[in-house]
Amino acid sequence: MSHQAIYRKYRPKTFDEVVGQDHVTETLKNQIMRNSTAHAYLFSGIRGTGKTSTAKIFARAVNCTNNTDGNPCNECDACLGILSERNMDVIEMDAASNNSVEDIRDLREKVKFLPSQSKFKVYIIDEVHMLSKGAFNALLKTLEEPPEHLLFILATTEPQKIPATILSRCQRFDLKRISVKDMMANMNTICSDLGIEAEENALRMIANSSEGALRDALSILDRCLVYSVDKITYEDVIMLLGTVNYNTIIRFTDILIDKDIKELLMVLDEILSQGKEITLFLEGLIEHLRNLLILKSVKDGQSFVNTGEDAIKLMKNQSLKLTVDDNIRYIEELSETLALCKRAVNSRILLETRLIKLLSVRTVAVETVYIEKPVSVSESAPKQTVKTETSHKDEVLQTSNEAGNEAVSEVIAEDDGEILRQIQDNWDLILQTVKKRKISLNAIVKESQPHRVVKGEVILRFAEQYTFHLNRANAKESIEFMEQVFKNILKKDLKVRFIIEDSKKKESDEEIREKINEKAFELFGKEKVKIID
Ligand SMILES: Nc1ncnc2c1ncn2[C@@H]1O[C@H](COP(=O)(O)OP(=O)(O)O)[C@@H](O)[C@H]1O
Ligand SMILES: [Mg+2]
Numbered sequence: 001m002s003h004q005a006i007y008r009k010y011r012p013k014t015f016d017e018v019v020g021q022d023h024v025t026e027t028l029k030n031q032i033m034r035n036s037t038a039h040a041y042l043f044s045g046i047r048g049t050g051k052t053s054t055a056k057i058f059a060r061a062v063n064c065t066n067n068t069d070g071n072p073c074n075e076c077d078a079c080l081g082i083l084s085e086r087n088m089d090v091i092e093m094d095a096a097s098n099n100s101v102e103d104i105r106d107l108r109e110k111v112k113f114l115p116s117q118s119k120f121k122v123y124i125i126d127e128v129h130m131l132s133k134g135a136f137n138a139l140l141k142t143l144e145e146p147p148e149h150l151l152f153i154l155a156t157t158e159p160q161k162i163p164a165t166i167l168s169r170c171q172r173f174d175l176k177r178i179s180v181k182d183m184m185a186n187m188n189t190i191c192s193d194l195g196i197e198a199e200e201n202a203l204r205m206i207a208n209s210s211e212g213a214l215r216d217a218l219s220i221l222d223r224c225l226v227y228s229v230d231k232i233t234y235e236d237v238i239m240l241l242g243t244v245n246y247n248t249i250i251r252f253t254d255i256l257i258d259k260d261i262k263e264l265l266m267v268l269d270e271i272l273s274q275g276k277e278i279t280l281f282l283e284g285l286i287e288h289l290r291n292l293l294i295l296k297s298v299k300d301g302q303s304f305v306n307t308g309e310d311a312i313k314l315m316k317n318q319s320l321k322l323t324v325d326d327n328i329r330y331i332e333e334l335s336e337t338l339a340l341c342k343r344a345v346n347s348r349i350l351l352e353t354r355l356i357k358l359l360s361v362r363t364v365a366v367e368t369v370y371i372e373k374p375v376s377v378s379e380s381a382p383k384q385t386v387k388t389e390t391s392h393k394d395e396v397l398q399t400s401n402e403a404g405n406e407a408v409s410e411v412i413a414e415d416d417g418e419i420l421r422q423i424q425d426n427w428d429l430i431l432q433t434v435k436k437r438k439i440s441l442n443a444i445v446k447e448s449q450p451h452r453v454v455k456g457e458v459i460l461r462f463a464e465q466y467t468f469h470l471n472r473a474n475a476k477e478s479i480e481f482m483e484q485v486f487k488n489i490l491k492k493d494l495k496v497r498f499i500i501e502d503s504k505k506k507e508s509d510e511e512i513r514e515k516i517n518e519k520a521f522e523l524f525g526k527e528k529v530k531i532i533d
C-alpha cells in the first residue's frame, strides 16, 4: 500500500472537523442554512491552518442537496462528484501557476456559462496574491458584476498584497494559528485512528515546534511514524527535530544561574557533539527563559506557558533562583546572539564568546586568597603564607568598560555647569521621554544620575552595584538614543557617557594587606593566624 501523507489523508471533510476556526466555520454554516452566501470570499492566514480545506468544504456545502446543518453531507451526488473531482463546476486553480491575464480572461469567458450539474459554479483560487496586475484587473471586472450562480473563494497567505479594490468586494475571513492544545487533540485523534500510541510530551513538542500550522505538525508526525513503529516517544521527536532535550535546557539554565563558565562550555560541547543545531538550541533556551520570566512575573502565568504540569513545577522552582534582572538580560542577549548566529560563519565560537561575556559581567567566585608579606625584617625567620578562604563572595568585576573607572579630571567649564543644572531640572522629563520610546532602556537609565558635564559631554553615573546596567547603557544604540533625547529636550548637541561610582579609592598595598589580615582573623580567629615578618 502506498503511503499517503497524514495531512492529506486527514483533510477535514466537514466544517465541524476543521480545528480552531469556529469563528469562520460557524458563520459559513449559518450563511448556508439561511441561503445568504456572498459571491466572493477571501480566506487569509498562515500556511497549514485550513484555508484550502475550508474552501473545499464550502464548495460542497453550497452545492449539497442533502444539507441539514450547513455541513456538506459528503454522500449525495453533488458532494461525491466534487470529492472525486469529477464535477466540472468546482474549479481549483493555483494562482502561482495560472497568473497571466489570459488565464483570467479565459476564466471570465467560462463564468458566463451556467453550472452544468450543480447550483453554483465555484472557483477556488489559491495563493491569489500571486496574480499579475492585469489578472487582478480582469478578476475585478468579474467580481464587480458576478452572475447569480457564481462563487469565488480566494485564499492567500499574504493578504496585504491583494489590491484594495478586490478586498472590498470579498467577505474576508482570517484563519488563526492553531493553538498547541487544539493541535495536540487533533494529533491524538489521528494517532488513535491509526492505532498508534504517542507520548503526550512528544505531541506537545511537535505542536510547539509547528508555530500554529497544523499541516506542519502533521508532517512531523508523519516523519516520526517512519521510525517509531507503534509508539511515538519524546526522544524520537527530539531526534527528528534536531532540538535539544528539555532536561538539557533545564540543566543549562541551572548553569547559567550558577554562572559556572567551565561547566557551561562542557555542556555546550556535549550538545554540539550530538550534532544539534546551535540555533535550534538557542531558540529552545530562549523559549524556556521566557517561560521562567512569565511564571515569575505574571500571576497565574501558567496559561501563557505551553507545557505539562510537571514541567511547570520544574520551571517554577528554577525561576525562584533566577533574578528578573538576569532573566531579562539573558533573554535579550541570547536573542541577539541567536540573530548573529544565524549569519555567522563560525557560530560556535560566537556563541561561546557571548556566553562567557554574559556570565562574566557580574560576579566572580573568590575561593582562595593568598597573603604574603613581602619584605621581612628578620632574614632568618621563615616566610609564611596565610591562606584565607572566603566562600563564594559576590565581587563586582570592573569589566571591559574603561569608562567605568576613569576619573574625570577635566576642569568644568562654566557653561558645562549650566548645562548640568538644566539636565538636573529636566531629569524627570528626560526619563519620561525615554520611557515612552524605549521602556527597557528606561529601566536602566533611571538608575543613573546626572553627574557632571565636561566639554559638552554629559556624564551619567550609576551607583556601584549597577555594573550590568553600565554595559547596557553604554551600548552604541543606547548612547545614540540618549543623545537624541538630550537634543530634543535641551536643544543642544551633547555627547553622553555613563560611568559607575568608584567608591573604592585605590588602596595602598599596605591597606590591602591590612584588610586581608583582618578578614583572616575574622574567619579563623585571631589566635590561629600568625603573620610572621
Ligand atoms: N484547521 C484545521 N483543522 C484540521 N486540519 C487542518 C487544519 N488546518 C490544516 N489542517 C491539516 O493540514 C492539511 C493542510 O491544510 P490546508 O487546508 O491545505 O491548509 P492551508 O490551505 O491553510 O495551507 C489538511 O489536510 C489537514 O490535515
Ligand atoms: Mg492551501
Ligand SMILES: [Zn+2]
Binding pocket: 063, 064, 065, 066, 067, 072, 073, 074, 075, 076, 077, 078, 079, 080
Ligand atoms: Zn451532500
